[in-house]
Amino acid sequence: MSDSICHALLAGGQVQVCAISAKNLVSRMREIHQCSRVATAALGRQIMMTAMMGSRLKNADDRVSTIIKGDGCAGSMVCTSLPGGVVRGYVQNPGAELPPTAAGKLDVAGYVGSAGKLTVVRDLGFGEPYVGVCNLISGEIALDFAEYYTVSEQQPSLVYLGVRLEAETGEVRAAGGMLVQPLPGCDEETVALLTERADEISTLSRRLDGGATLHEAMEALLSGLSMEIVQEFRPEYRCDCSKERIERALISIGAGELTEMIEQDGGAEVSCQFCNRVYRFDAAALTALLAAAKQKTEEHDRTEV
Numbered sequence: 001m002s003d004s005i006c007h008a009l010l011a012g013g014q015v016q017v018c019a020i021s022a023k024n025l026v027s028r029m030r031e032i033h034q035c036s037r038v039a040t041a042a043l044g045r046q047i048m049m050t051a052m053m054g055s056r057l058k059n060a061d062d063r064v065s066t067i068i069k070g071d072g073c074a075g076s077m078v079c080t081s082l083p084g085g086v087v088r089g090y091v092q093n094p095g096a097e098l099p100p101t102a103a104g105k106l107d108v109a110g111y112v113g114s115a116g117k118l119t120v121v122r123d124l125g126f127g128e129p130y131v132g133v134c135n136l137i138s139g140e141i142a143l144d145f146a147e148y149y150t151v152s153e154q155q156p157s158l159v160y161l162g163v164r165l166e167a168e169t170g171e172v173r174a175a176g177g178m179l180v181q182p183l184p185g186c187d188e189e190t191v192a193l194l195t196e197r198a199d200e201i202s203t204l205s206r207r208l209d210g211g212a213t214l215h216e217a218m219e220a221l222l223s224g225l226s227m228e229i230v231q232e233f234r235p236e237y238r239c240d241c242s243k244e245r246i247e248r249a250l251i252s253i254g255a256g257e258l259t260e261m262i263e264q265d266g267g268a269e270v271s272c273q274f275c276n277r278v279y280r281f282d283a284a285a286l287t288a289l290l291a292a293a294k295q296k297t298e299e300h301d302r303t304e305v
Contacts, residue, residue, distance in 0.1 A: 004214045005055045005085045007231040010222060014186040015194065017222070018052045019178040019204070020235060021214040025051065025087070026163055026175040028237040032276055033090060036097040037170040038111045039074065045108070045141035045161035047079045047089040048177040051235045053120075054081025065121040068144070070113025070136050073098070077112070080274075085235035088274040106165075109139035118144050120152070142177075149181070157181045158198055162205030174209035176217070190225070197221065239275035246270050246279045250286070251293045258290040 003024045008017045026044040029035070035043060050066045057064060060083060068077040075092025098107040116136045123129040132152035136144050142161040149157040158180040164173040178201055182191050200221055207217040218227065250258065250268070261268045267282045281289070 001213065003235050005052060005233040005235050006214055006218065006229060007055070008218065008222075009228045009230055010180075010225040011186070011190045012226060013183070013228075014190050015180060015182050015225070017178065017180050017218070017227070018055065019214055019218050020048050020052050020085075020176060021208055021217075022048050022051065022175045022177070022235055023172050023208070025235050025237050027172040029089060030170070030172060032237070033094040035091070035094045035170075037165055038098050038106045038108060039091055039094045039096065040165060040170060040172065041106045041163045042074060042108045042111050042141060043077055043079075043089055043091045043094070044163040044172070044175055045177070046077055047087055047237075048161055048175060048235075049141070049145050049159070049179075050079035050081045050089065051085040051087040052177060052179055054083060054087060055085040055231075055233050055235070057081075057083040057124075059083065059125060062122075062124050064123075067119040067121070068112060068116070068136070068141070069119075070116035070139055072109075072111050072113030072139060074111050074113070078273075082240070085233045086238050087235060088237060088239045090273045108141065112136070112139035112141065114139040118148050120148060145179075155181055158194060158201065160198075160201050160204055162202070164205050164209045174205045176205040176208045176214070178204055178218075178221075193225065239272060239277070241272040241275060241277060243279055246272075247289060250281070250289050251296060253293075255290055255293045258286055258293055262286045262290065 003022045005020045010017060029047055030040045046066060053064045063080055063082050065080040073093055073096045077091045079089030081087040098110050101107050114136060118134050118136055120132045121129050134148045134151045137147045138144060142159045146157050146159040149155045161177040163175045166173055180194060204217055262283050268286060270279045
């Protein structure tokens with residue numbers, strides 16, 4: 001079944017909804033980073049949320065990044081999305097595993113940590129990017145993003161994110177998420193109805209696991225709210241790293257460090273954190289980059305004068 005992101009309006013345009021079905025996306029993420037079960041659940045939730053946020057971007061060069069840094073064993077968790085839900089991500093310690101909770105569930109909160117920060121960076125091409133920050137309140141990811149929307153964007157939101165795994169193998173069975181946001185002027189009756197549906201919405205990934213399409217699951221969960229589908233996307237895990245980007249990064253570190261790489265190591269090996277692709281540069285390639293770095297410094301010095 002294909003992955004999907006679906007945007008809809010409810011109650012005559014009083015509420016906006018974004019929902020995602022992402023089994024293939026989360027499976028690809030797990031494969032690239034060799035994630036443990038709990039890491040798959042945690043990073044899978046974050047990457048789905050980031051893909052939904054990215055699907056709202058308008059221009060080709062826009063991007064949104066989410067960074068979670070808690071006090072758990074996960075370390076830093078970083079995801080970045082382009083328009084349409086093209087997304088990539090990584091976690092600092094993908095192999096760390098924890099025993100299940102007393103309720104028999106994956107201990108996502110223990111892995112992420114309940115103390116720390118959630119940061120959202122939106123780069124919309126207007127100079128300095130917009131940066132919003134809030135404290136983690138649970139480490140369960142969904143509640144933390146709901147807190148972010150309420151605190152940083154003053155937009156109360158209902159957020160659900162869920163990843164279902166095979167208990168023995170850790171393979172992804174289903175992954176789904178939903179972001180529900182009443183718009184200004186939404187009547188109290190509709191808000192009350194959405195609040196009543198919160199527990200039902202948390203069955204989304206279970207319904208997807210049972211074979212329902214995203215449309216079918218949304219229609220069942222949001223019945224009686226006059227849902228109108230307005231836009232759809234196909235989310236995808238795709239990294240936009242390239243040799244040219246890595247070369248620019250190496251030039252930016254300066255002539256001193258490049259000289260040290262040439263003299264001490266005879267080359268350099270750079271790995272992309274998002275896709276684990278390795279870029280190798282021999283001494284000749286680094287020497288060419290060193291010349292570019294020196295030229296850049298000279299041009300900067302002339303400009304300063």
